[in-house]
Amino acid sequence: AQTVTQSQPEMSVQEAETVTLSCTYDTSESDYYLFWYKQPPSRQMILVIRQEAYKQQNATENRFSVNFQKAAKSFSLKISDSQLGDAAMYFCAYRNSGGGADGLTFGKGTHLIIQP
Amino acid sequence: NAGVTQTPKFRILKIGQSMTLQCAQDMNHNYMYWYRQDPGMGLKLIYYSVGAGITDKGEVPNGYNVSRSTTEDFPLRLELAAPSQTSVYFCASSYSEVKDTQYFGPGTRLTVL
Numbered sequence: 085a086q087t088v089t090q091s092q093p094e095m096s097v098q099e100a101e102t103v104t105l106s107c108t109y110d111t112s113e114s115d116y117y118l119f120w121y122k123q124p125p126s127r128q129m130i131l132v133i134r135q136e137a138y139k140q141q142n143a144t145e146n147r148f149s150v151n152f153q154k155a156a157k158s159f160s161l162k163i164s165d166s167q168l169g170d171a172a173m174y175f176c177a178y179r180n181s182g183g184g185a186d187g188l189t190f191g192k193g194t195h196l197i198i199q200p
Numbered sequence: 201n202a203g204v205t206q207t208p209k210f211r212i213l214k215i216g217q218s219m220t221l222q223c224a225q226d227m228n229h230n231y232m233y234w235y236r237q238d239p240g241m242g243l244k245l246i247y248y249s250v251g252a253g254i255t256d257k258g259e260v261p262n263g264y265n266v267s268r269s270t271t272e273d274f275p276l277r278l279e280l281a282a283p284s285q286t287s288v289y290f291c292a293s294s295y296s297e298v299k300d301t302q303y304f305g306p307g308t309r310l311t312v313l
Contacts, residue, residue: 088242129243129290129304175242187233187258187292188302190242 086111088178090191097166098199104151105161105194107176115181118152118159119188124172132174135159137181163196171198202226204305206291212311213281221276221308223291231294232274233302234258234266236287243290249274281312 087110097103109118120132135143135152142150147167151160163170173195177188207222225232230251235243235258245258249268263285265277274293278285289308294300 127288127307127309129292131301134301177242187235187245187248188243190244192240192242 086178086189088176088189088191090176090194092194094195096197096199099166099168101166102162102164103166105174107159107191109157109159109178113180117179117181119177120161121175121177122172123175166198168198168200171196204291204293204303206305206308208308210309212313214313215281217281218279221289223274223305224272225293226272227293229293229295233292234276235290236260237290238287283312286310286312
């Protein structure tokens with residue numbers, strides 16, 4: 085079974101600064117997908133960014149980018165120019181690329197605080 | 201498009217009661233999922249469905265049942281509520297498997313006393 089570990093229960097950053105959230109995972113598969121989801125106080129799960137393991141290029145979405153290190157099984161999220169609206173829980177998630185429709189495996193989350 | 205909708209938003213049950221959490225999507229997605237999120241934890245998969253009439257167990261299925269009679273609806277049934285089922289429940293859907301983004305509903309907060 086796959087596992088996802090987020091070692092930072094909470095992170096704090098000044099508004100407009102850059103912050104990096106860590107995620108490691110364990111899998112014996114060579115092809116898979118990795119995701120970062122944001123969960124604000126409203127509880128809605130919002131997809132931030134997605135990475136396909138077979139792609140070497142790191143995914144980016146505006147101020148959000150990832151550092152995907154396949155050999156190290158590491159998938160960190162970098163948020164540049166942090167904004168107050170970025171405050172939320174952030175979850176790293178994994179999914180196999182093989183057959184079947186089993187769902188996502190989530191980490192425990194990192195609570196991101198933005199200091200004004 | 202309303203996306204993925206869930207009802208109710210909140211519910212308090214007594215031990216032994218039963219209830220159905222409703223989930224519907226209007227995106228014509230084939231795949232639907234039920235997750236639970238316990239305090240301080242990530243989401244865990246309860247059940248999933250790859251299409252009408254087809255369901256399968258996830259990581260934590262005990263105490264729950266599902267059905268999928270239409271593409272749009274995927275209700276989750278709790279037959280004999282227990283305090284261990286106190287959690288926030290999320291329904292999600294995706295067009296196809298694996299690479300497609302899962303879209304989540306707003307969640308149902310359930311408390312069993």
